[in-house]
Amino acid sequence: MSEDLIQSYSTKDLSIATICSHTALQIFHGARQEGFKTIGICRPERKELYEAFPYGSPDEFLLVDDFSEILQSEIQDRLIDAGAIMVPHGSFVEYVGPSRILEDLRVPTFGNKMSLNWEGNRHQELKWLSDAKLRLPNKFEPHEIDRLCIVKFHGAKGGRGFLLVSSEEEYHQLLEKSLKEGKISRLDADTAVIQEYAIGVRCYVHYFYSSILNRLELLSMDQRLESNIDELHRMGSTRQELAKLGVDPSYVVMGNIPMVLRESLLPEVLALGERTIESSQKLFSPGLTGPFCLEMICTPELEFIVFEISARIVAGTNLFPLGSPYSCYLWGEAMSTGRRIAWEMKEAQRTERLGEIIS
């Protein structure tokens, strides 16, 4: 980002802008709490939703038919004139695409855009998490299978069509069976990935790395609700019995529930976050800044196996617009991730360090 732009922003009345979806209610609510003007980039049919929540609604709507319109020069100029800082969230990244955000978005964006590129590419993501020495699910060759493994087939969506195996013999046996039954193709079989089946309870930890305060904050955590897997057990049938009834497990995120972890697990959870930040600073300087989430499983041995990173605000934070059981220990008052982002901007402007938290 140009020095001129940062310079012009440093004395301007800033506003916070985002795409009306995902965590926008929380982002606008938090911005309002910190005294920012807000701009919602919105599809016409979604406007009504935000108007239905006055305190989560933007001050100004910028209506677009397609979210990629925000890359149009005219719209970008308009946003820059308004002193807008964009807050990228999951839908933002999905609709616009990390590479276009990196290359074509001139509007100052909260955080380091490169983080989005690194989370969006499975190969880079693994490099990042490995470099941070997080414990990832192990990959296996058939002859290495010595524990319960999940065999994933390329293109099998929503968790459909995977195999559980615990030996090489069983692997070949079940693979042949699936081939014979026409459930998978020869190509599927040849490109199958064998991964340790990490058994434990899921936990999604919401961090915030503050470049301005130079500290890592653990703001909150959640468990995802996935349809239909989180209710399938109520049928009291095995996966095989369900398959006969035409019911396959699927893992479509529909919402979130709150949780806390044992206090004795928090040092490890903070350490995982810190290593993630340090690694990001090495891999794509100046590294990640702002909110991120590590998606992990806590095993019965109380080890954390990390299976994914989200390098921006995650939807699970929507549970905590009124603060969380962790953010109160950090701030002594109700602090959501949305408000935290706004606070960081305000403080960065005040201390003339805006350049460190936008890109």
Next chain:
Amino acid sequence: MSEDLIQSYSTKDLSIATICSHTALQIFHGARQEGFKTIGICRPERKELYEAFPYGSPDEFLLVDDFSEILQSEIQDRLIDAGAIMVPHGSFVEYVGPSRILEDLRVPTFGNKMSLNWEGNRHQELKWLSDAKLRLPNKFEPHEIDRLCIVKFHGAKGGRGFLLVSSEEEYHQLLEKSLKEGKISRLDADTAVIQEYAIGVRCYVHYFYSSILNRLELLSMDQRLESNIDELHRMGSTRQELAKLGVDPSYVVMGNIPMVLRESLLPEVLALGERTIESSQKLFSPGLTGPFCLEMICTPELEFIVFEISARIVAGTNLFPLGSPYSCYLWGEAMSTGRRIAWEMKEAQRTERLGEIIS
């Protein structure tokens, strides 16, 4: 309700009354926050509970041995003298009965009493939900079975004694088996209802339709905890294996846990609520006003299948006396459904529109 009564209430110091059960702590707490006097209609043995919670306790107890006593002329006169507005909740409706509330309760009641009649009659409820074009679980004749269906037997309580079938053949086969084993009678078999087994994750959405502000509010949502089904999976056995051990699944509501939905699902959730209100205005003018709940399943395709409506405050709102992750976007401060009811009354009285929100 007589014009005289509304007239007399319009200048009176009002109080909020309800039966001491269900959501009474929340209703009294909210009434207190909005400055109302409160009256608790209470069985003697329950008084202690409310006294144990000073901020959820009514200012005055009206002790009865049986809740139907509130229909006695003397008690009704006393409540009317005190400027009481009754808030009906689930136990209120259950103990007094919707038709007696409609016909015999003279004390002004928050909301439209006819809503309670419509929710209380399965036939009318279906008419309402269908008219609102909500997606309900489909019903099938045996020869129509083309997907997983649940066969429900009349009188089978708590989810006991149902069958899961996915073809006509299987339907007849399992029905015969159940008859032979004496699990169901010939009458049960003849009156069985075959319904699509809606597979997804449950979500109970708490709405508030404000006649005074002319807007629909999404205040909160929950998931119900049901005993024993929500813990049965811990046994790691199939329904058949459990049946052999004498353990049947049951679905007795014992509590609630909080949740949020993906923001992108909220427009649809609001639309379902709006259609429910519009339909109520057509079917029983002036229609529903105040709190209601749609009980739904979110499928893996992120469609909502609605299986029930509660046309009054629901117990799941008890999670949010301190506000919810949605009500903060509506009110900018802690707003429970209980407090919301009190606010509506206060505003209705102030604007001389009490007649629109009581019946």
Next chain:
Amino acid sequence: MSEDLIQSYSTKDLSIATICSHTALQIFHGARQEGFKTIGICRPERKELYEAFPYGSPDEFLLVDDFSEILQSEIQDRLIDAGAIMVPHGSFVEYVGPSRILEDLRVPTFGNKMSLNWEGNRHQELKWLSDAKLRLPNKFEPHEIDRLCIVKFHGAKGGRGFLLVSSEEEYHQLLEKSLKEGKISRLDADTAVIQEYAIGVRCYVHYFYSSILNRLELLSMDQRLESNIDELHRMGSTRQELAKLGVDPSYVVMGNIPMVLRESLLPEVLALGERTIESSQKLFSPGLTGPFCLEMICTPELEFIVFEISARIVAGTNLFPLGSPYSCYLWGEAMSTGRRIAWEMKEAQRTERLGEIIS
């Protein structure tokens, strides 16, 4: 505790001390809200965690390599000089041991230390719960088995290696099978305990008995998250199928999620707490004072079966540093168990009744 010590504490500026683990963030946060100075007894490697949460951090760290060091005379003198009152929590009791707390800890301790002894000894705990007429899971001899029972083997940890049986015949059959397969030893078989398998949904209720206000408070409740049992159902396999894959169920507590109970169940829940207090006053006068938790199952018949008591603050209260859906009805403001403890101390000192709440 000596009268002199109580005397000296009655006019001192008190501070609240605990071991940095378990619920320490909440305890320090609550102490701070009530204006107390705080002291954290901490292992060097844990200091960083507490420093990462400024509002949950103690004012002063007392670093130890082993928590039993707090029994050293010098450290105790230092704590007493600082007017410290110790708050015992789960890890505190685990690390120091209930008998050493009772015999060797001279620093005034919040609550009645004898409670910790009674909860810590399975024999005494059962006596206590039975005396309080709580419904416990029944024990059976083999010939008495007339319902689903769980057979627990001595030394089998984390829920591994238990049997489910529903008749004497099945008991002997499965026991022999396990012996033959070498899963259990003859000693295991001979010392096995047969217990009714209580089927229902778990609920952990957080009480606070106030000697100062002479009342029992229901502050909050939670459900524990246990790894891996709370996620195992996602595999869609029976216990037997999982065992073949080398996956055994385990019950290691990793965290907590919030819940509420139906309001109509609260009178019974309060009664269980009251009987527990009354019984404690009889068994170990003056009885339990301060926070405790009953760990129970709610059956489909809405009966509560109690399986354990914790006679001090429990980790599930960590969900509610901002108050709970119950504490707001008690206090009209955000009240955590941690803050409640501090409030009780402040009020006890003000009314010169410190001797009643410390030991």
